[in-house]
Amino acid sequence: xxxxxxxxxxxxxxxxxxxxxxxxxxxxxxxxxxxxxxxxxxxxxxxxxxxxxxxxxxxxxxxxxxxxxxxxxxxxxxxxxxxxxxxxxxxxxxxxxxxxxxxxxxxxxxxxxxxxxxxxxxxxxxxxxxxxxxxxxxxxxxxxxxxxxxxxxxxxxxxxxxxxxxxxxxxxxxxxxxxxxxxxxxx
Amino acid sequence: xxxxxxxxxxxxxxxxxxxxxxxxxxxxxxxxxxxxxxxxxxxxxxxxxxxxxxxxxxxxxxxxxxxxxxxxxxxxxxxxxxxxxxxxxxxxxxxxxxxxxxxxxxxxxxxxxxxxxxxxxxxxxxxxxxxxxxxxxxxxxxxxxxxxxxxxxxxxxxxxxxxxxxxxxxxxxxxxxxxxxxxxxxx
DNA sequence: GTCTATATGGTGATAGAC
DNA sequence: GTCTATCACCATATAGAC
Numbered sequence: 001x002x003x004x005x006x007x008x009x010x011x012x013x014x015x016x017x018x019x020x021x022x023x024x025x026x027x028x029x030x031x032x033x034x035x036x037x038x039x040x041x042x043x044x045x046x047x048x049x050x051x052x053x054x055x056x057x058x059x060x061x062x063x064x065x066x067x068x069x070x071x072x073x074x075x076x077x078x079x080x081x082x083x084x085x086x087x088x089x090x091x092x093x094x095x096x097x098x099x100x101x102x103x104x105x106x107x108x109x110x111x112x113x114x115x116x117x118x119x120x121x122x123x124x125x126x127x128x129x130x131x132x133x134x135x136x137x138x139x140x141x142x143x144x145x146x147x148x149x150x151x152x153x154x155x156x157x158x159x160x161x162x163x164x165x166x167x168x169x170x171x172x173x174x175x176x177x178x179x180x181x182x183x184x185x186x187x
Numbered sequence: 188x189x190x191x192x193x194x195x196x197x198x199x200x201x202x203x204x205x206x207x208x209x210x211x212x213x214x215x216x217x218x219x220x221x222x223x224x225x226x227x228x229x230x231x232x233x234x235x236x237x238x239x240x241x242x243x244x245x246x247x248x249x250x251x252x253x254x255x256x257x258x259x260x261x262x263x264x265x266x267x268x269x270x271x272x273x274x275x276x277x278x279x280x281x282x283x284x285x286x287x288x289x290x291x292x293x294x295x296x297x298x299x300x301x302x303x304x305x306x307x308x309x310x311x312x313x314x315x316x317x318x319x320x321x322x323x324x325x326x327x328x329x330x331x332x333x334x335x336x337x338x339x340x341x342x343x344x345x346x347x348x349x350x351x352x353x354x355x356x357x358x359x360x361x362x363x364x365x366x367x368x369x370x371x372x373x374x
Numbered sequence: 375g376t377c378t379a380t381a382t383g384g385t386g387a388t389a390g391a392c
Numbered sequence: 393g394t395c396t397a398t399c400a401c402c403a404t405a406t407a408g409a410c
Binding site for chain 2: 112113121153157159165174
Binding site: 027028029039040043048049 | 385386387
């Protein structure tokens, strides 16, 4: 096993802390301490704390879709793909003990004060909506008679609601609920 | 018009800043500057910044239900009450230019590191769910054949999803969408 | 009750040796 | 590329005069 490079260790440590503690509650000193790196080295790789935030967002965005591809595996039936999406969002919550969606968290903390954050989050959610619409388009080839845009939005909003609610409740009940509802939407 | 007391001015100013900028991004110095109060006076009324957070949460919780009562006015038909709830959440978003739900924001920023926050937010959302169930119980007296708990959860999750999504998108499209869906759920 | 002055420690960021 | 030492500033909180 190759030794992890300093830069990668910084990103990994910072990402973990930003997610668990929040961006503003995480200091540069804590990052360098936990990454076991000198502060001079950090500023050699990243120009500012905001640059580190940028790296965090890009990392999470990339890993989100990579993780979803793994979850979906070689599932083919469109309806099962939708279920896999719900299971994936649930799994992310379970694995983080319901710490919440990275993107909702960061925009909730920083608002639109940081244009970088607004853009990445908006783009990330838009991609998910498009993905749902594409899956429903495959589904509709067989079944027809589906208002794709409308059902896609319905599914998307239920998932977002379940993620937020499970973060507050610290349990996955909402996911069980939306899975039943959404299966009812896809006859 | 009576002059606003120092304590009330502090709470109002702090609440506004916590909401707009976030809790951690708001310093005591900024609060005393904008409230036009001395720091000694602030610590005379509040024992710590966390105590100020406590006052903020209580204020928002109280005002949320007061505002909803005003919105609902003397509307009687249960279905219209549900629509009034959606309109109320939409109005809160419109009025704040989509700054988001106070409670989702604060729990997203502070997570469960602060037990006070977790408790207040969880309680606030639970109250809303109960309220929806009560309205649906009234509705069911006439129409019957409704799975109240299930429909209540469906409505609640759609509203939460719409609030989060409208915060990201900076527009109210999601509310128009869920209004149609929810009216379809109540025949 | 409100004020000013101050204590103490943490923040992001830079300079320059090796 | 990595390090140590240090900067200027801001944070929360306290002491004590009026």
